[in-house]
Amino acid sequence: MQLSKKNILPVLIFSLLALLIPALTWVGSMELKYSFMVLGGIMGAATCVVCLTNYRLGYYIVITVCFTIRLLERMAGAEFPVGVIQDVLLGCTLLGSIFSRRRDELVKVPLLRDPLIIVFTIYGAYLLLQFLNPNAITTGGTRLFTRVYLRNMILVLLSIKMINSMQDLRTFFKYWITMCTLAAVYACIQEWVGLLPFERRYISLYPDKFKTVVLLTGTRVFSFLSDPAVLGIILACCTAIIAPLLTASAKTISAGKKLLLFVALVLQILALGYSGTRTGYVMVPMGLLIFFLANLHNRNTIIGAMVFGLAFLAILFGPFHSNPTIVRVRTAFVGSNSDESLNVRDVNRHRIQPYIYQHPIGGGLMTAGVEGEKYNPGHVLAGFPPDSGYLRTALEQGWIGLILTCLYLYMMLCYAVKNYFRAREQIDKLLLIGVAGALFAGVVGQYAQETTGLFESAIMVYAFAGISIKTKYLLSTNTKAT
Structure with a gap:
């Protein structure tokens, strides 16, 4: 049958x-x-x-x-x-x-004519030239770095393809805020309850992870992300997106949704504090600065800035001396005589400046820090701790690579800010100024840490870059149509 x-x-x-x-x-x-x-x-x-x-x-x-x-x-x-x-x-x-x-895809992006994509392409060509860099000992690090660059460019292209309307933009940020809030909830549980047994067992197996998690002042939480630094950086950028939404009118965002956003914001700020990421602490006011400057005419913005300022001053100068989280936050802004890590970083930067001046194309990709010891052992930069995204770029790619990096970061910010002024709907304007704030926070954070080079934070930066590129053409088309 x-x-x-x-x-x-x-x-x-x-x-x-x-x-x-x-x-x-x-x-x-x-x-x-x-x-x-x-x-x-x-x-x-x-x-x-x-x-x-x-x-x-x-x-x-x-x-x-x-x-x-x-x-x-x-x-x-x-x-x-x-x-x-x-x-x-x-x-x-x-x-x-x-x-x-x-x-x-109703609105096409001219990939061969868009200025930011052209700069990305020029930067990619410069990375290919690094294969011929005579200062590098091997090409293993160059291959890995180029592969990561291609991965980021694919993410940019997919983000351009994904966003076909402003509704798609809103859907993306609903997802993004939800993911960041879940990460914050998990981090708070780790702080309040303690690391789970399998997490303690895992970090004990790897000394490098143990050093970044366990400090004299306590344990730094990492949620389900790779390490505390990534958690802090991503949450700092997400607060720059959520905070502007709280100033929206009742017509745009209802009181119930604002309450959920406020809870998400509080959880993320708490998780950021528990992560012990001093770079993230500095990124929060830097991200919100863009929003405050663009909305000084708005009463809700002025009230929010005053509340944030008072809370910030209370943390810095209030009578809280026994809480290790607050103490670490203070050291990010006012320093501490007992914390020599910041002074050591400044000394290292001044010591390595002659090398940057003498090598306009750098020492080669993945030659500095721990990566240099792994991919280019014996290199003069191997083992040197950059402790800064810009410094690593200057060391490995020279001042030519640093100029290209600063150029595309600047253009990403320009795209995001211009999109804010082109948008018509309030919800879109708030989301786009949040993107600008998050990118600016990442640019500032690059000075103290490799914010755009970390695994998960790179996803955030290049997804936002693709979204900013596509939004530019969506808003231009809508303006012409009206």
Whole structure:
């Protein structure tokens, strides 16, 4: 008896279930680490299929996986090839967007004529020239850095493809604020309850992670992200997005939604404090500064600035001397005689300046710091701690690379600010000034830390860059139409 079309699906499901029973038994008999690897492979294959068939969903899946995969690492007790996983998912999503039958991109971006994309392309060409840099010992670090650059550019292109209307922009930031709030909730739980057993076990296995988490003043929380620094940087940027939304009119955002946003903001500020990231503490007022300057005519903005200023002064000069979190926040702004780390950084920067002047194309990619010891052992910069994104760029890419980096960061800010003044709807204006504030906070944070070079924060910066590029053309088209 032949099977009809109606009977095929139940037979397939029954067959898969029959195969699943021995498969689960086999996986259960393996060690925990290998069980995670097998299950991860199955889930990864299914995720790749989803990214290929629905690139819009795949875009959000890529960001979610990149944000939460460190949690799976800690649960499994082993490091995963995170870069490879991200590359595969991004590649599948890109292919899905190219071969998608949906023609929902109503506004096209002239990729060959857009100024910011042209600067990105010139910077990419300069990175390719670094393969010929005679100062580098090997090209391993250059290959890795170029691969990361291509990954970031794919994210820019996918962000351009994803945002087809201002409603898509709002949907993205609903997702972004939700992810950051979940990260803040997890971080607060880690602070209030303590690290979970598998987290303590994981950081004890790796000395470099132990040093960044456990300090004399207490434990720095990291949520489900890679480390406390990434958590602090991302939450600092997200506060620059949430705070402006609280000044919206009742017509734009209802009181109930404002309450949720306020709770999310409080949780994120608490988690930022618990992360112990001094760079993040400085980034918060820098991100809000852009919003305050652009909205001095708004009464709600002035009230919000006064409240923020009073709270800031209370933290800096209030009678709180026993709380280690508040003490660490103060050292980010007023310094501390007992904290010599900032002084050491200044000494290192002055000591290395002659090298920058003598090497206009730098010492080669991935030659400074710990990466230099790994990819270019014996290099004069190997082991030198840059402690700054700009300093690392100047050392490895020379002042030519530093100029190109500053140029595209400046242009990203210009795009974001101009989009704010072009937008008509209040909700769009507040979101876009939040993007400008977040990018400005990241630019300032680059001085003290590699904010745009960290794994998850790079996703944020280049996703915002792609969104700013696409929004420019969306708003231009809407203006012409009216």
